[in-house]
Amino acid sequence: MRRGWVGYAFIAPWLIGFLVFVAGPFVASIYLSFTRYEVVTPPEWVGTANYERLLSQDPLFWKSLWITIRYALVAVPLGIVAGVGLALLLNLEIRGISVYRTVFFLPSIVPMVASCVVFVWLLNPQIGLVNSVLRLFGVEGPAWLNKEPWAFWSLVLMSLWAIGGSMIIYLAGLKDVPDTLYEAAMIDGAGLWQRTRHVTIPLLTPVIFFNLIMGIIGAFQYFAQAYIMTQGGPEDSTTFYALYLFNRAWRYLDMGYASAMAWVLFVLIMGITALIFKTHRKWVHYGH
Amino acid sequence: MATERAGYPGEEGRDNRVFLALLALTLVGFLFAWSVSGVQGTKSFSGSSRQKYPGRKPVVFWHMWTANWKDTVEDICARFNESQTEYEVIPLSVPGQASDSKFLLAVAGGDPPDCMAQWNPVIPKWAESKLLVPLDRFMTPDEWADFRKTAYPVAQKIGMYRGNLYGVTTGLNIWACYARIDALKAAGLLPGSGADGGPFPDEIATEADLRRFQKAFPDTLERLVEWGRKLHVYDDNGNLTRMGFMPQWFAMYAPAFGGGFYDWQTGRVLLNTPENLRALTCLADCRKELGFDKVVRFESSLTTTFGADWPFVSGRYAIVVDGQWRVEQLKKYAPDLKYGTAPIPPPAGGCTNAGWSNGNFMIVPVGAKQPQGAWEFIKFWAGLSDPERAAEFYTWGGWLPLNDRIANAAIYRKYVAEHPQFQTFLDILPSPNISPTPPVPYQVYLFDRIQRADDSAMRGTLTPQEALDRLAREMDEELARRKEYEHGR
Numbered sequence: 063m064r065r066g067w068v069g070y071a072f073i074a075p076w077l078i079g080f081l082v083f084v085a086g087p088f089v090a091s092i093y094l095s096f097t098r099y100e101v102v103t104p105p106e107w108v109g110t111a112n113y114e115r116l117l118s119q120d121p122l123f124w125k126s127l128w129i130t131i132r133y134a135l136v137a138v139p140l141g142i143v144a145g146v147g148l149a150l151l152l153n154l155e156i157r158g159i160s161v162y163r164t165v166f167f168l169p170s171i172v173p174m175v176a177s178c179v180v181f182v183w184l185l186n187p188q189i190g191l192v193n194s195v196l197r198l199f200g201v202e203g204p205a206w207l208n209k210e211p212w213a214f215w216s217l218v219l220m221s222l223w224a225i226g227g228s229m230i231i232y233l234a235g236l237k238d239v240p241d242t243l244y245e246a247a248m249i250d251g252a253g254l255w256q257r258t259r260h261v262t263i264p265l266l267t268p269v270i271f272f273n274l275i276m277g278i279i280g281a282f283q284y285f286a287q288a289y290i291m292t293q294g295g296p297e298d299s300t301t302f303y304a305l306y307l308f309n310r311a312w313r314y315l316d317m318g319y320a321s322a323m324a325w326v327l328f329v330l331i332m333g334i335t336a337l338i339f340k341t342h343r344k345w346v347h348y349g350h
Numbered sequence: 351m352a353t354e355r356a357g358y359p360g361e362e363g364r365d366n367r368v369f370l371a372l373l374a375l376t377l378v379g380f381l382f383a384w385s386v387s388g389v390q391g392t393k394s395f396s397g398s399s400r401q402k403y404p405g406r407k408p409v410v411f412w413h414m415w416t417a418n419w420k421d422t423v424e425d426i427c428a429r430f431n432e433s434q435t436e437y438e439v440i441p442l443s444v445p446g447q448a449s450d451s452k453f454l455l456a457v458a459g460g461d462p463p464d465c466m467a468q469w470n471p472v473i474p475k476w477a478e479s480k481l482l483v484p485l486d487r488f489m490t491p492d493e494w495a496d497f498r499k500t501a502y503p504v505a506q507k508i509g510m511y512r513g514n515l516y517g518v519t520t521g522l523n524i525w526a527c528y529a530r531i532d533a534l535k536a537a538g539l540l541p542g543s544g545a546d547g548g549p550f551p552d553e554i555a556t557e558a559d560l561r562r563f564q565k566a567f568p569d570t571l572e573r574l575v576e577w578g579r580k581l582h583v584y585d586d587n588g589n590l591t592r593m594g595f596m597p598q599w600f601a602m603y604a605p606a607f608g609g610g611f612y613d614w615q616t617g618r619v620l621l622n623t624p625e626n627l628r629a630l631t632c633l634a635d636c637r638k639e640l641g642f643d644k645v646v647r648f649e650s651s652l653t654t655t656f657g658a659d660w661p662f663v664s665g666r667y668a669i670v671v672d673g674q675w676r677v678e679q680l681k682k683y684a685p686d687l688k689y690g691t692a693p694i695p696p697p698a699g700g701c702t703n704a705g706w707s708n709g710n711f712m713i714v715p716v717g718a719k720q721p722q723g724a725w726e727f728i729k730f731w732a733g734l735s736d737p738e739r740a741a742e743f744y745t746w747g748g749w750l751p752l753n754d755r756i757a758n759a760a761i762y763r764k765y766v767a768e769h770p771q772f773q774t775f776l777d778i779l780p781s782p783n784i785s786p787t788p789p790v791p792y793q794v795y796l797f798d799r800i801q802r803a804d805d806s807a808m809r810g811t812l813t814p815q816e817a818l819d820r821l822a823r824e825m826d827e828e829l830a831r832r833k834e835y836e837h838g839r
Contacts, residue, residue, distance in 0.1 A: 102454055102479040114832050188651030205646045314795045
């Protein structure tokens with residue numbers, strides 16, 4: 063303890079920053095969610111009116127929630143499958159593997175805005191690379207970002223672009239699998255698929271569990287790509303929850319309503335995370 | 351450690367006290383540094399350290415222009431500073447979308463600028479929230495009466511909220527048709543000879559040329575759409591490579607059909623009206639005829655719409671609706687392009703010179719330290735104090751003035767003579783049929799939902815009637831929640 067306070071003193075600026083800029087607004091938003099607060103005027107208490115309207119009279123709330131859930135249901139498992147698959151491939155001891163690993167990791171460090179701009183051009187229906195390639199095969203590709211439901215699926219597709227980050231974690235997980243287990247399995251006559259199915263995947267479940275939780279939280283906070291690439295269109299088909307929340311807060315200065323939305327999101331994320339934690343004992347193996 | 355602590359029973363308490371003291375000290379230090387930087391910020395913010403004329407009252411002026419526009423604005427500020435001895439305007443460029451939130455935080459923090467140039471639809475919301483100073487309070491009754499009499503209707507609609515003036519326009523935006531003469535001639539749409547028997551001009555060099563062009567230009571929207579059909583160009587795969595003309599943008603065309611979104615007499619928001627339905631149906635029919643997918647593919651193949659990259663310059667549009675600033679840009683980036691301008695023709699039986707508008711305007715926030723200085727600057731720039739002098743500023747930016755006095759100033763007429771196509775916009779400017787987005791506190795939300803209705807009808811996912819029904823329903827729900835019926839409808 064003698065040295066403890068020195069440590070606290072050193073992190074005091076961060077602590078103060080956290081209290082003032084994170085914890086303070088976090089707590090304040092509970093109160094604001096029960097008010098009509100338009101940023102430029104003092105908050106006015108409206109009880110549960112914001113929540114009532116959210117749940118009963120705002121079709122865009124439900125639409126944006128459904129879009130976000132659908133994205134989480136599709137993009138997160140897809141990211142896990144692709145990430146694990148890629149990690150398995152990049153775990154092979156072949157020549158130049160470190161170059162491959164670097165290449166597949168690189169997209170995840172490209173700034174988000176730059177990636178979005180590149181994808182807007184790639185998916186351009188007339189002069190984009192994707193449709194140009196499709197044209198070589200006699201297929202006229204859709205107007206990806208300008209048409210329902212393609213805009214949504216374009217964003218799902220784009221989510222795979224940055225799986226390098228999770229892929230590295232899977233790779234680290236694979237490196238942790240003891241060779242002795244593979245040797246024992248091979249002695250027992252297990253083939254490649256059986257070793258993957260009964261040794262690799264079970265021992266990778268803690269990492270999958272981590273990425274699942276982070277992926278779901280990330281999916282429910284999905285914002286930047288939709289904001290930059292589609293602005294929620296066409297016809298609100300990519301109005302993700304966080305984008306709608308942002309518009310309510312800063313475009314329409316409807317901060318009380320947006321605070322209520324934020325708390326619904328918080329409860330939702332906590333609920334889903336708790337649910338996954340509750341089930342994890344059944345499918346996550348820690349190797350002991 | 352445990353053994354050590356056992357030997358000094360009071361040490362943990364002392365540790366805690368020391369820790370708390372240190373934490374408190376850090377907090378105090380942090381707050382002190384913050385407040386000092388705030389004070390210093392205020393100093394530099396008020397401009398005393400950046401003043402060119404020490405001793406004058408600093409007028410801090412925020413604007414959102416960048417690049418060449420910023421230079422133009424700073425030149426105007428310099429001219430103001432040279433013109434008198436009491437105030438010094440200190441401009442500060444606050445670009446981007448964050449400018450509004452910075453402004454709000456500055457007002458909330460008690461340290462706002464003295465005036466700000468805006469073009470976002472902020473007046474109703476900010477005036478309703480008592481963030482803006484009514485500018486009519488600076489005017490004498492005679493000046494106010496004169497303003498009401500001489501300022502164009504659209505300038506008053508943009509700047510006023512509930513009977514008070516909160517923004518003075520320093521540049522209005524008007525939209526009209528731009529047409530390429532080469533494309534029209536190639537399609538045989540312009541006769542070989544002018545209406546008066548002379549050869550039809552290859553270029554618009556004088557106002558007389560412009561009038562001759564406008565006489566040949568379609569006088570109804572139906573005829574213009576017919577011209578558009580003859581000007582569309584497709585490639586071998588059936589893709590549109592040049593758009594002849596297609597009306598799009600519900601907010602722009604609704605007034606030409608006698609519709610619009612606001613009754614300026616009663617203050618009622620109008621959405622689901624027969625006139626608006628007619629407008630939306632017409633636009634949807636035109637889009638359907640060309641094919642939504644074709645239009646999307648065509649528009650997405652265009653690079654940017656800025657400056658020299660404007661697709662009209664490269665011939666991707668034969669006739670297109672755009673704002674008056676293109677005249678100056680075309681002179682700069684495509685001086686050899688031959689084109690004419692004409693007002694958007696109304697549908698048969700519709701309203702002439704009708705459409706949507708916005709513009710740049712100056713506001714003064716509550717809490718401004720030099721509101722009178724700000725007002726002097728606004729008058730100077732807008733031309734309320736000296737129209738002849740201000741006319742020059744309007745020519746620098748190719749801006750449209752707020753009254754006839756400036757428009758008829760010698761220097762402005764000279765500018766128009768050099769840019770004859772500009773006259774079209776001046777012709778439209780005094781029209782009472784030009785309106786901005788309704789001045790209601792939920793203006794941005796309303797604008798977004800109108801665009802959404804437009805989008806749904808154009809894609810054919812909803813019929814125009816269904817799109818308007820939904821728009822009306824959405825606004826009803828929004829209004830019910832905001833409890834703003836008293837001034838919303």
